[in-house]
Amino acid sequence: MAPPATSTGGTLPELTNRTPFLGLKLYVLLLIAVLIVIATVILILVCVRRSRSSKKRKMRVKHSSGAIPLVSKEIVEVNTLELKIDEEVEIEIEESASAESPNIGWGRWYSLKELENATEGFAEVNVIGEGGYGIVYKGILMDGSVVAVKNLLNNKGQAEKEFKVEVEAIGKVKHKNLVGLVGYCAEGAQRMLVYEYVDNGTLEQWLHGDVGPVSPLPWDIRMKIAVGTAKGLAYLHEGLEPKVVHRDVKSSNILLDKKWNAKVSDFGLAKLLGSEKSYVTTRVMGTFGYVSPEYASTGMLNEGSDVYSFGILLMELITGRSPIDYSRPPGEMNLVDWFKVMVASRRGDELVDPLIDIQPYPRSLKRALLVCLRCIDLDVNKRPKMGQIVHMLEADDFPFRSEHRTNREKDPVHSKAAVSSKILYPTRHVEPADKSSWR
Structure with missing residues (x-):
C-alpha cells in the first residue's frame, strides 16, 4: 500500500507528525536540538571570556601588589621610560609573606626580630657607621654569616624613599666593586637594609x-x-x-x-x-x-x-x-x-x-x-x-x-x-x- 501524500505532494512525513521519542512532534524535537546547540555555543563563549578576564586580573594584582613599586614616586624624572624589568626579578613585598616564604625575589626577607638578635638589640657597641640617613650595625645571623644592617631614620618619610631607591638601584645588581644588598626588612614603620659586611673600614x-x-x-x-x-x-x-x-x-x-x-x-x-x-x-x-x-x-x-x-x-x-x-x-x-x-x-x-x-x-x-x-x-x-x-x-x-x-x-x-x-x-x-x- 502506498504512503499517504503530503500537502506538497511529497512522500516525507509532515513536521506535525508525532515521533516515537516521548510522543513529541518532529518540529518540537528539531527546535529542542537547535536550542541545545545555541546554549552550548553561548556557554563556551562565556567560559572563554571569564578565563581571559581572570588572567588579566591576576596580572594586574601581580604588578600592583607589595609595598614597593617597581619605580618609586621619588624618581619622577624617569616615570615615562619603558623600564625593561624582567618578571623573574620583580620586587613584591608583603608583610604576610615573611612567615610563608623567607626568600622573595632577589633578596632575603628578614624579620625585625631576626635583625634585633643579629645586632644584640641594635647595641651601641655594634655601631659601625652613622649619618643623616641612619645607623649601620654589624650583625651576625643565625647561620653565622656577618652582615651590615642599615636602620634608616624615618625623617619625614625619608626612610621610605631611601629604602625604595636602594632596592630599585642595586637590589638586583651583583658586582665585585659594589656592596651587595643581601636583603631587607619592612615591618610597620621600620625600614632596614641588609648588606654584605666589608671588614676594613672606609x-x-x-x-x-x-x-x-x-x-x-x-x-x-x-x-x-x-x-x-x-x-x-x-x-x-x-x-x-x-x-x-x-x-x-x-x-x-x-x-x-x-x-x-x-x-x-x-x-x-x-x-x-x-x-x-x-x-x-x-x-x-x-x-x-x-x-x-x-x-x-x-x-x-x-x-x-x-x-x-x-x-x-x-x-x-x-x-x-x-x-x-x-x-x-x-x-x-x-x-x-x-x-x-x-x-x-x-x-x-x-x-x-x-x-x-x-x-x-x-x-x-x-x-x-x-x-x-x-x-x-x-x-x-x-x-x-x-x-x-x-x-x-x-x-x-x-x-x-x-x-x-x-x-x-x-x-x-x-x-x-x-x-x-x-x-x-x-x-x-x-x-x-x-x-x-x-x-
Whole structure:
C-alpha cells in the first residue's frame, strides 16, 4: 500500500507528525536540538571570556601588589621610560609573606626580630657607621654569616624613599666593586637594609684618620682602589638599563676589604636614567666639595656628575687632602683650585701625599693627574666615560719603568741606588719622582 501524500505532494512525513521519542512532534524535537546547540555555543563563549578576564586580573594584582613599586614616586624624572624589568626579578613585598616564604625575589626577607638578635638589640657597641640617613650595625645571623644592617631614620618619610631607591638601584645588581644588598626588612614603620659586611673600614678613615707618620696606603694600593671604584661606577653607568647615577661618590662611601678591594656603597641618593635620556632634572643632593658645578647650578644630573666626583676622589687619593679643608692656607682650602695651580706651575710631584714613603714613578703620577683634570673638565661633554677612565688608569707601566731605569743608568750613582732599591722593595715603586720631568 502506498504512503499517504503530503500537502506538497511529497512522500516525507509532515513536521506535525508525532515521533516515537516521548510522543513529541518532529518540529518540537528539531527546535529542542537547535536550542541545545545555541546554549552550548553561548556557554563556551562565556567560559572563554571569564578565563581571559581572570588572567588579566591576576596580572594586574601581580604588578600592583607589595609595598614597593617597581619605580618609586621619588624618581619622577624617569616615570615615562619603558623600564625593561624582567618578571623573574620583580620586587613584591608583603608583610604576610615573611612567615610563608623567607626568600622573595632577589633578596632575603628578614624579620625585625631576626635583625634585633643579629645586632644584640641594635647595641651601641655594634655601631659601625652613622649619618643623616641612619645607623649601620654589624650583625651576625643565625647561620653565622656577618652582615651590615642599615636602620634608616624615618625623617619625614625619608626612610621610605631611601629604602625604595636602594632596592630599585642595586637590589638586583651583583658586582665585585659594589656592596651587595643581601636583603631587607619592612615591618610597620621600620625600614632596614641588609648588606654584605666589608671588614676594613672606609677610604676616608684610611686617608684622613690617625694613621701615623707613614700612610698604610702606598701608591700602588691607592691606584688599585681608584681602579676598583672606577669599575664599580662604570658598571652602574654602562652595564645596566636603566643606568644608575650614584650621586654621592665620596671617600666615606668607598668601603675596603682586607685585600684593599674597593666597594662603592650607599645608594640612597641614586637616580635611574634611561638610555634615551641625556639627563634628569632633580633637587641638588650630594656632599659639598664633590658635587659637579653644572649639577649644583642647574640641577641637571647625568653620569658626568659621578665622573666629576670621581675626579675629586682621585685627587684625594693622590694628595691625602680633603676636598674642602678650612685648616689650610687660603690658597689651599679648595682642593680643586690648589690642584690646578700646582699642575699649571709644573709642581705636580709636590701634590703627592707626604705620608707616602715611596714616591710613584713620574709617568704613573702624570697619568693620574691627567685623569683628574679630564674628570673635572667644566664641559661635561668633554669628561671621559667611566669605562675609559678604567682603561686609562690600568695602562701598563712597564715601558715607562724601562725608560726610567735607562735614564738612571746614565748616572752610576743613581744606577747603584736603583739596584739597591729594587732589592729592598721588589714589588713597589721605589724611585723618587724626577722633578725635571715637569719642566
